[in-house]
Amino acid sequence: MNAATGQILRTIVNAMQRTGAVVWELRNIIKAFGPVLANDNVSLTLRRGEIHGLVGQNGSGKTTLIKTLCGAHQPDSGTILHDGRPVRLPNPLAARALGIATVFQEFSLVPNMTVAENIFLGGWPGRLYGIDWRQMREDARKVLAQLEIAISPDDVLADLPVARQQMVEIAKAFAQNASMIILDEPTAALAAREVEHLFALLQRMRQQGAAILYISHRIDEIVQLVDVVTVLRNGQVISTAEDTPIDIPYIVTKMIGRSIEEYYPKERNATSEVVLEVRQLGTERGVADVNFTLHRGEVLGLGGLLGSGRTRIARALFGIDPLTTGEILVKGRRVSLTSPAAAVAAGFAFLPEDRKTDGLFFNFDGCRNITIANLRGLLRGIQLDLAREQEVARGVIEHLDISPAAQEGMMDQLSGGNQQKIILGRWLYAGAEIFILDEPTQGIDIGAKTAVFRLINELTRAGNGVIFITSHDDELLAMSDRIAIVRRGRVVRIANVNDVNKADLLQGAGEVAA
Secondary structure (H helix, E strand, O other), rough: OHHHHHHHHHHHHHHHHOOEEEEEEEEEEEEOOOOOEEEEEEEEEEEEEEEEEEEEEOOOHHHHHHHHHHHOOOOEEEEEEEEEEEEEOOHHHHHOOOOOEEEOOOOOOOOOOHHHHHOOOOOOEEEEEEEHHHHHHHHHHHHHHHHHOOOOOOOEHOOOOOOHHHHHHHHHHHOOOOOEEEEEEEOOOOOHHHHHHHHHHHHHHHHHOOOEEEOOOOOHHHHHHOEEEEEOOOOEEOOOOOOOOOHHHHHHHHOOOOOOOOOOOOOOOOOOOOOEEEEEEEEOOOOOOEEEEEEOEEEEEEEEOOOOOHHHHHHHHHHOOOEHHHHHHHOOOOOOOOOOHHHHOOOEEEEEEHHHHHHHOOEOOOOOHHHHHHHHHHHEEEEEOHHHHHHHHHHHHHHHOOHHHOOEHHHHOHHHHHHHHHHHHHHHHOOOEEEEEEOOOOOOHHHHHHHHHHHHHHHHHOOOOEEEEEOHHHHHHHHEEEEEEEEEEEEEEEEEHHHHHHHHHHHHHHHOOO
């Protein structure tokens, strides 16, 4: 079956699936904040037994629309209908009472309470003399069994991994008898196997008649999961559910407003020259006997599960975690990386997984965040040349196409993509040659992701080596030249990317039996 035939069949299947009753409908929603029109005449239809994808870059209006649906914002004009009748959602409690449940990236759960207590939070079953704890546990057990979630109602939430906590959040929404469940970036902190479990859960909920609105920056997941897609851009519906084929190139083109040649614009710039050699690396944090080389112009991908030790290897290379064994050679010369300052002096750059906590100075503007790693280059005698600092920052901001607001604006005023570029710009100015990028596309939209991929190409084109850590197998396979699979703090396999597929990644990471 060719691609065209497959798309026709997919369209027919989607049309059949859209025969479910309309449960929620937005008609011509307009919402402005001062002169900014966040939602401009937006219409959206949600049906029972359907997973509806909502996509768009940061600033496209997704968040405003979600907050309108869950009662946090009031539309300036337009109509919201529930089962065909106009309704008002003056606050989140009213939205919840009408059957709208929202699962945000940041969970609305209480860590020191049990799973059962969290599932029925705000509505614990009572009896004459207080709370009926036995009934609560039994009801929670039924909800978990119905959704096939293997968690005990008596487990304390804080003892569960993030993926399990998210399952509890979804069970909580399901227990409300919600007619619509909104999920906002639900896979942001999940590994590949955990994403599969989440998708299986959502499929079961769909089969039980739930209407699901699924928001994600990860277009490959959207294509895999949803029945229909609506694309927003600049506050407007650019492509409706009825008109949008579930196809990555089409969706991406509609989102960013211009055609792209490919989703992952990979360049092959690797040479035979070794810029980094790691021998028998070990730390007290679980890294053991790690060996690999990195070549000039190469992207070496580190694959593995969350918690496999990829980030710990990165921390050791950047001098954050002290070495207990092994040695590191940069361009054939042994270096002692006893601190991040020593790593920077040796030519290392680090874009951490948690950019907000570990990568940015939120009390500084974009200019100072860019120059912070190379203040010596701004010295005039014993004083900083502030005019030169502004000039340097302006050049980096223009080169990396960062929002001009970064020149003087604080970090919390910038999008995730611009924040990532600020950190990369810092290391470009510092003259780094070995770039360690830990989850560089996490929490950023498709346009910013493409920009990050193009920056990786630019780095390798200039002869830099890149260590690329990502939990997304598609990104890993598309952007790497070689892949090192990490399990329990060890590199268990290194291979050319052409010799690795997704099954190899799963097996190497220990997700399936060898």
